[in-house]
Amino acid sequence: MNLVTVMLIGVLFGTGTYLMIHRSLTKIVLGVALLGNGVNLLLLSAGGPSGDIPILGGDGSLSDALPQALVLTAIVIGFAIQAFLLALAWRTWALDGSDDVEDDVEDRRIAARGGDEDDFVGSDGTA
């Protein structure tokens, strides 16, 4: 474990988070990619000290292969997820001419309604 790895993980998480709190789907996908990289590095570093490439036959101490196997599939799946998000962005653009996520209409309606109307039990409920 070393300080450089830790700080790099922090930077990737931070920048990824920063980008994901945006409306633009492009930025969100970029954020997901950065955050994914950070997660992969975190997984790898959590596996313990690094060593030689984990292929049997050498004589040095090998680095832990398990987190590597996990991260390897995570990288490929990350590719698929990002491609899927890009396809979503693309479709949003094809429909709206913009890749910004608009506010959810239904949620807006609920927010605007407040607590004034449509009470469940009216005050005339007395029999």
Added chain:
Amino acid sequence: MSGIILVFLLASGGAFLLSRRPRLALATAAVPLVATGLWLAWLSARVLDGERFAAQVSWVPSLGVDLSFRVDGFGWLLGLIISGVGLVVLGYAAGYFGDVNGRRTARFAGLLTIFAGAMCGVVLADDVWTLFVFWEITSVTSFLLIGLDDRTAGARFSALRALLVTSMGGLAMLGGFALLVGEVGSSSFAAVRGADVTEPQVAVALVLVLVGAFTKSAQVPFHFWLPGAMAAPTPVSAYLHSATMVKAGVVLVARFAPVFVAAGWWRPILLTVGAATMFLGGLEAMRQHDAKLLLAFGTVSQLGLLMLLFGAGWSETTAAGVALLVAHALFKAALFLAVGVVDHATGTRDVTRLSGVGRRLPWLAAAAGVAAASMAGLPPTFGFVAKEGVIASVFEAPGGWGTFASVAVVGGSVLTVAYSWRWWVGVFGTKTASTSDLAVVGHEPGLAVVAPVTLLAVLSIVLGLAAAPVGDVLGAVSESLDPGQGVHLALWPGWHPPLFASIAIVGAGLALDRFTRRVWSPSRDTAVAAFQRTFDSLTAGAKRTAGIVQSGSLPAYTAVVFTVVAVAAATPIALGARLEGNVDIAASPWQAATAALVTAFAVAVATARRRFVAVLLLGGVGYGLALVFFLAGAADLALTQVLVETLMIVVFLLVLRWFPDLHRPAPASVPRWIRSAIATGVGASAAAFAAIAATARSDRPVTDEMAARAVDEAGGRNLVNVIIVDFRGFDTLGEIAVLGIAAIGVANLVRTHAVPRRDIDTPRDRSVIMATVVRGLFPFLMVTSIWLTVRGHNALGGGFAGGLVAAAAFLLRFLADGEPPLRRVPRAGGVALVAVGLALAVITALAGLIGGAALESGIASIDLPRVGPVKAVSSTVFDIGVYLLVIGAALAVIRSLGAEPVDSEREVVA
């Protein structure tokens, strides 16, 4: 006993279905009541001799939950009341509902049957869970029956209010039962009664159970739902809300009080609540103009008296309570039914408007008069007998609380006499006032509705006249609750203090009615108003909260999620996690330099304003990270990362070419400084977590074990690959499935919507030199990809890396040639390849099952000519499946996002 449950279920189902024959539906509903009544009558002699009948139906054996029942004297009596009054009410309902609206009558009959069955369950239950289940069923059926007139807003609101109050109480009771059962280790009544009341946990549990009993039996301050429940049709009010269901709380207290009165707080609480309810109900009854509401508050008052008698826990008051319970069931049901008759005949229940009803309906007036006399405690009714017993029992009670009970009972009884008289005169008397608004009898009621009232009134007198033998039976009943000294019931008690008290009570009651008649007018029930305010502010608050929390803005939601992540990760770290072992600055200068570069790229991605630049910078992050992986001894990762990053950049660019290069400045729903703060928080938390996680290992890595078995069992030396295709093969199977699904998702998302043709990437633009080079390179890359896949088990490589190389080769051809060559591959080609790859992987996994566990490797040595012995491992086939799937997924993505939609001009969305 299980047979009885079955009869109830069948009958209710039958009654619901008989909406075309309402009278037949009511008759069907009567069947289980008759059966229960006959069954209990058959048991009478033995039950009263002290014999007990128990039955148990296993329900959830693994949790030790059974439906268990027990017929003792008290349960027997209540069961008879439930079936008897139920039958009378059903007979009345036949006349009351008539033939109009058969659907409503059928629903009434079905619900009433369910209710009656559940009520029998409540009174015969011998186990707290059994009791609770049936208790809740009565709450729900009560809700549905109050709201039987489901088109009337008032009825719906009243039903909802009753349900909210009683089910809130039920919830408290459930908690109480859970605590009790946890304490004594069994849910049977016998075990629960043995709980040690000095334990604080038991005290809390009992208070919770009492809350349930108080809500059900309409005790102060939960009494307000019961008058509201009068929105129900008369038969429902008479049966559920006076004779049976509202007594459930009293019944529960009656079963618990004799033992739990040992707790010092029990008697004061029960006496206070009972007395308060009795007084409040009586006073409110005096204020009502609606004859039915007057009776409802009268019921509240009587329930208070019953709660006081049973809750006090003296054996005398318990015995008196049993007598009063019977008397009340008879007279209150009769009174409610009489109001229903008058309501039908005149069209109103307002006692200030009704006039001359007694003259027109003398028979009904006489029957109702007997019932009212029983309520007031006048001889020769059974109400008088019971009231004498009650007074005698509290007069005999010792100590200060005995005096308290005596004062409360006498004071409350004065109110009872006053409102009984007021009710009878109000409904049946002739008004002298010259109001033109008087209501008179419009049409004569039928025999079907008058007869039940008469029957109940006659019973009140018969039981009163037979006070001595009835007293013996009730004595045996009360002994099943409390074996102590009971109370002597007689029609003529002799010149004793209770009789003097009764005479004084009647005199005082009549005087009270006379003096307050003009003074007291209906008041708005403050308890209802308080409930309404609480309820309204709760719903309004919920809506305001939803409005604030659910703003509809995705960035706001994401910001909240990340804030939670940061705080959730930071809290335990701040609370005491500590670093173990040494912390280096950097593994090597190379690592430090690479990390600095990646940091710079990442920050640049976050701040870049041009999309293309951001994507290229992201590529820089990816490649830099590959180097970091390599330096950390993860060569397979580095290889995969480089390949994926390359593909990813291209895919990004394929999509982004449609978008404007500059980010449009979006409306900021989350201010920049908040974004930065959250990002910093998440980054810091993640870094701290990483520092602790990396040094927190407390056990040997499982990889050691895997390394020891890799060659022998999996036939491979590349540990990463062996883990992917063998040791953790099932994980991989799931992961490649996700990969395939995502690719298919992309293909479908893009296929449904086409974008306008642009003239980049058309054959005009392609570079001949590049195309030539790529064509030369393509076979070489494909061979490399296969070589990587096959050798992956023992050396750097594997199906993922191989597949990515092949995908890169296709991508190069795609970019160099423009689209045409790929168009020759059918659109579904990528998806088909995904399917083939997944099928291959699954088949290999299943093939392993034949020899042993799934994904178990088979190893065979094959002697190839010229090459020599080659070890063939079955997991290589699995890896080839991975290889094909990765190619397929990448092709599907590239083909979809990169394609020029030529033949879909009409689908173009501008």
